[in-house]
Structures are given as structure tokens and as C-alpha cells.
Amino acid sequence: MINVVLLGCGNVASQLYDAFSAPSNAAVKVVQVYGRSAKKLLPFQQKTPVTTDLQQLTEADLYLIAVSDEAVISVSDRIPGEGKLIAHTSGTVTMHAMNKLHHRGVFYPLQTFTKGVSLDFETIPLCLEAENEENYILMDKIAQSISSHVIPLKADKRRHLHMAAVFANNFTNQLYRMAHEICEEHRLEFDLLRPLILETAQKVQRTSPFVAQTGPAKRGDVKTIEKHLELLSTKEQKEIYTLLTHRIAKIYGKEL
Amino acid sequence: MINVVLLGCGNVASQLYDAFSAPSNAAVKVVQVYGRSAKKLLPFQQKTPVTTDLQQLTEADLYLIAVSDEAVISVSDRIPGEGKLIAHTSGTVTMHAMNKLHHRGVFYPLQTFTKGVSLDFETIPLCLEAENEENYILMDKIAQSISSHVIPLKADKRRHLHMAAVFANNFTNQLYRMAHEICEEHRLEFDLLRPLILETAQKVQRTSPFVAQTGPAKRGDVKTIEKHLELLSTKEQKEIYTLLTHRIAKIYGKEL
Numbered sequence: 424m425i426n427v428v429l430l431g432c433g434n435v436a437s438q439l440y441d442a443f444s445a446p447s448n449a450a451v452k453v454v455q456v457y458g459r460s461a462k463k464l465l466p467f468q469q470k471t472p473v474t475t476d477l478q479q480l481t482e483a484d485l486y487l488i489a490v491s492d493e494a495v496i497s498v499s500d501r502i503p504g505e506g507k508l509i510a511h512t513s514g515t516v517t518m519h520a521m522n523k524l525h526h527r528g529v530f531y532p533l534q535t536f537t538k539g540v541s542l543d544f545e546t547i548p549l550c551l552e553a554e555n556e557e558n559y560i561l562m563d564k565i566a567q568s569i570s571s572h573v574i575p576l577k578a579d580k581r582r583h584l585h586m587a588a589v590f591a592n593n594f595t596n597q598l599y600r601m602a603h604e605i606c607e608e609h610r611l612e613f614d615l616l617r618p619l620i621l622e623t624a625q626k627v628q629r630t631s632p633f634v635a636q637t638g639p640a641k642r643g644d645v646k647t648i649e650k651h652l653e654l655l656s657t658k659e660q661k662e663i664y665t666l667l668t669h670r671i672a673k674i675y676g677k678e679l
Numbered sequence: 680m681i682n683v684v685l686l687g688c689g690n691v692a693s694q695l696y697d698a699f700s701a702p703s704n705a706a707v708k709v710v711q712v713y714g715r716s717a718k719k720l721l722p723f724q725q726k727t728p729v730t731t732d733l734q735q736l737t738e739a740d741l742y743l744i745a746v747s748d749e750a751v752i753s754v755s756d757r758i759p760g761e762g763k764l765i766a767h768t769s770g771t772v773t774m775h776a777m778n779k780l781h782h783r784g785v786f787y788p789l790q791t792f793t794k795g796v797s798l799d800f801e802t803i804p805l806c807l808e809a810e811n812e813e814n815y816i817l818m819d820k821i822a823q824s825i826s827s828h829v830i831p832l833k834a835d836k837r838r839h840l841h842m843a844a845v846f847a848n849n850f851t852n853q854l855y856r857m858a859h860e861i862c863e864e865h866r867l868e869f870d871l872l873r874p875l876i877l878e879t880a881q882k883v884q885r886t887s888p889f890v891a892q893t894g895p896a897k898r899g900d901v902k903t904i905e906k907h908l909e910l911l912s913t914k915e916q917k918e919i920y921t922l923l924t925h926r927i928a929k930i931y932g933k934e935l
Binding site: 492493515533534535537540542546547548550572574579580582583584586587588589590591592593594595596597598599600601602603605606608609610611613614615616617618619620621622623624625626627628629630631632633635636637638639640641644647650651654655659662663664666667670671674 | 748749771789790791793796798802803804806828830835836838839840842843844845846847848849850851852853854855856857858859861862864865866867869870871872873874875876877878879880881882883884885886887888889891892893894895896897900903906907910911915918919920922923926927930
């Protein structure tokens with residue numbers, strides 16, 4: 424059994440806790456959860472020892488820091504002692520930014536975490552980095568216990584992957600938001616778009632976005648594009664519409 | 680039994696054909712399929728009478744024109760006789776652009792159709808418009824036989840809905856494409872992003888995009904944003920990144 428101390432009690436920490444604590448997981452045990460707020464530790468308290476004091480950390484094979492990007496370094500700096508294996512879950516923080524008295528690593532789950540929505544870790548890519556092979560092997564065992572998609576990924580690639588994820592998740596969601604705004608403005612139910620949104624994402628599970636592309640820009644349908652630019656009510660909407668439309672048209676060799 | 684002649688043999692026509700012809704559908708029968716190309720009619724030929732000649736159309740309660748936006752008007756103009764009920768499946772063409780010798784309507788399924796990917800029509804919104812109540816009632820029966828999400832929608836609203844769908848589908852897919860490009864450039868598997876893309880879409884099935892938003896722009900995380908702008912390799916990527924980032928930051932009251 425590999426013992427893990429989990430530092431953090433937000434969405435990522437909760438989901439990791441649940442995945443490690445699943446009855447099917449015989450490889451890993453969460454032996455303690457650390458959090459700044461006693462209140463946020465309450466959900467863990469009935470199941471696992473908890474602490475709000477970093478001086479009281481239990482011995483473990485891995486200290487997994489699942490806190491916000493901004494807090495990773497300061498938490499790592501306050502982990503007492505030396506030579507422990509510590510890893511964070513951030514896509515943006517480098518391994519070497521953490522406390523150099525310890526062995527450092529990265530345990531980055533590429534997914535969007537939402538409060539109260541439990542995810543199946545099995546399909547979530549876990550991107551690992553460690554300072555030496557021994558540490559990597561241990562982290563790999565821990566990762567394999569919850570996901571079947573574990574890969575080694577160095578800082579530079581992780582940074583680019585995180586940036587790609589900003590497009591695939593943050594920006595995509597903002598386009599949903601823009602569609603929502605158009606619906607609200609014209610008293611249309613956003614519900615009408617939900618099946619389309621889901622199918623759009625499902626389509627690229629099987630094919631590439633290049634193949635999946637459809638729409639007026641791809642067809643070079645200037646009439647519809649002009650109509651849309653008339654219908655859009657803000658400068659910002661028009662700018663985003665124009666930029667993405669020109670990009671699509673260019674890729675598919677259409678002149679607008 | 681309501682008799683329908685289907686005009687078209689592309690993705691939308693095929694999927695409508697399958698939905699109408701499902702054993703569970705006792706209300707509607709496709710009595711004929713029209714297509715310009717005898718070859719494209721082959722898949723239908725074994726199951727239903729087909730024709731490549733608009734002069735040979737069978738009598739039916741509805742002539743459903745499921746062809747490309749550009750071809751709708753010309754097909755409608757060549758439907759012989761008068762007083763028939765004809766409807767198209769386009770989000771952008773107005774009902775009144777069609778042949779005025781007939782009763783005209785719109786039967787717009789809000790979804791993205793891909794060759795070879797069969798969809799469950801049950802959840803697909805069908806937006807209907809007709810010139811009179813009698814026609815509407817008939818089209819509504821036909822629509823209800825395949826979907827549980829049927830609504831009346833006039834031209835003006837349909838146009839806006841179609842535009843919202845361009846954001847939710849076409850532009851979203853283009854952002855997947857941009858993420859794919861970043862992956863290719865840095866030798867990262869696009870597969871790593873697929874679970875994230877799916878969860879991003881699934882999230883807004885349960886909540887609003889406003890609530891679902893995450894990421895550096897929402898947090899006002901200037902350091903990460905600046906780093907990303909350095910990492911992006913083309914002017915176009917930077918422009919789209921900047922526009923969407925500023926939009927998100929503004930919505931959540933963050934200064935960049």
C-alpha cells in the first residue's frame with residue numbers, strides 16, 4: 424500500500440480523494456488530508472485524519488499538493504523536513520518552483536473540475552514529471568491506480584498542453600456563453616443548443632476537428648456571414664465572429 | 680399514416696429517413712426519396728421508391744426539402760403543381776423564399792449532421808414554421824413522431840438561433856482545431872484533450888456557461904496569460920487568445 428497525504432480540500436483534492444479511496448483501489452491509501460480551513464476539511468474528517476497545521480503532517484510516500492496555482496509554492500515551502508516526495512497538480516507551475524529541500528514532481532490531471540460533479544478518473548489523462556526515475560515509478564503506480572491514461576510530460580510540453588486546454592475548455596465555454604447571450608437577447612431557450620453542444624464535442628472524440636468542421640465559413644457562404652454580422656449586436660461579437668470566420672475560410676481555401 | 684416525400688439524399692435527409700422509418704414510428708411513412716444523383720439514391724433504393732426526376736414526385740402530405748441551403752429555393756421552384764405542403768430544413772432560408780405556388784413551411788433540426796454518424800433524433804430540437812395552423816398541426820405531428828423537443832419558431836428567431844449555433848458549434852469546433860494545432864506543433868497527442876472537450880460540453884448540460892467558466896482569464900491570472908501570449912506562435916492565435924481572454928476577464932470583473 425502506498426501512503427499519500429493530500430494537501431488541499433478544493434475540487435481537485437476532493438476528486439482525487441474519492442478516486443484514491445474507491446474500494447477498487449487497493450494500491451493507494453490517503454492517510455491524511457491537510458487544509459487551511461477546518462470547515463472545508465469537514466467532508467474528509469469522518470473518513471480520514473485531517474489537519475490544518477503543516478507541522479502535523481503524517482509520514483507518507485507522497486505529499487500531493489492539490490491547491491490553486493497561486494498557492495502551490497507557498498504550501499510546498501512550508502512542508503517541514505527534507506527529502507520527502509512532493510508533487511503538485513498544476514498545469515502551469517514548474518516542478519522546480521517548489522521547495523528544493525524535497526524531491527519534487529508534477530501530477531497534472533488534464534480535466535476541468537467542478538464542485539459536486541464527480542468525474543470518472545479512469546479516462547482522465549494524468550501527466551507526470553519527477554526529478555528521478557525512482558520517484559517517477561512511485562508516482563506512476565499512484566497514477567495508474569486511478570487512471571488508464573498516464574504519461575510522462577516535461578514542463579515545457581505541459582505548459583503548451585495547458586495552453587491548448589485553455590482553447591479547448593475555457594475559450595470553448597466562452598463561446599457557449601456568447602451563444603447563450605444571443606439566445607437571451609432574442610428570448611430563445613439555451614436548452615435548444617445543448618444537444619448541439621454535446622454532439623459537437625462527441626464528434627471530435629471520433630474524428631479530427633479539421634474533418635468535423637461545418638458551417639457558413641467553411642462553405643464560403645458570404646451571404647449568411649454578412650447577414651450574421653448585421654444581426655450581431657455588439658462590436659465584440661462581430662470581432663470574434665470575423666476572426667474565427669476568416670480563420671476557418673482560410674483553412675478550407677474559401678475567399679470571403 | 681402521414682406520407683412524406685423526402686427531397687435530398689445527404690446527411691440530413693438520410694438521418695431524417697432513418698428516424699421516420701424506425702419501427703417505433705407508426706405515424707409517418709416516407710413514400711419516396713428524390714435526389715439528383717442516382718448513385719446517392721442507392722442506399723434508399725432497396726427500402727423505398729426513389730426518383731431523380733422532380734416531375735415524377737408521388738402524392739404526399741409533406742414534401743420535405745433536406746438539401747443544402749443554396750439548393751433549397753431551386754428545388755422548391757421545380758416541385759410541380761400547386762397547393763402542396765413543402766418545407767425545408769435550413770436554419771437560414773426563409774419560408775417565403777420558396778415556391779409560392781405551394782404551402783410553405785420550415786422543419787429545422789438544430790443539430791450538426793455528419794456522414795455515417797447516426798443521431799438520436801429524440802433529443803434534437805425541431806423548430807417548425809408554417810403558413811397556417813392546419814399545416815403547422817400536420818408538421819407538428821410529423822416532428823413529434825421523431826423528437827420530443829418540437830417548438831414553433833418564426834424566421835427572425837430561427838435566424839438568431841442559427842447564428843447562436845454557429846458560435847456553439849462551428850466556432851467551438853474551430854477552437855478545438857486551434858488546440859489541435861498547438862498539440863501538433865509541440866508533439867502532444869490530441870487524445871489528451873478529448874476527455875476535457877467532452878466534459879466541457881457535458882458541464883453546460885447541467886449548468887450555464889457563466890457558472891461553468893474557469894481558467895486564467897476568469898481568475899485574472901495575468902502571469903499565466905502573459906506566458907501564454909509568449910508561447911503562442913502566430914499572430915492569429917494571439918488575437919483570438921487576447922479577444923476571448925479580455926471578454927472573460929471583463930465578465931468576471933478582473934483587470935488585466
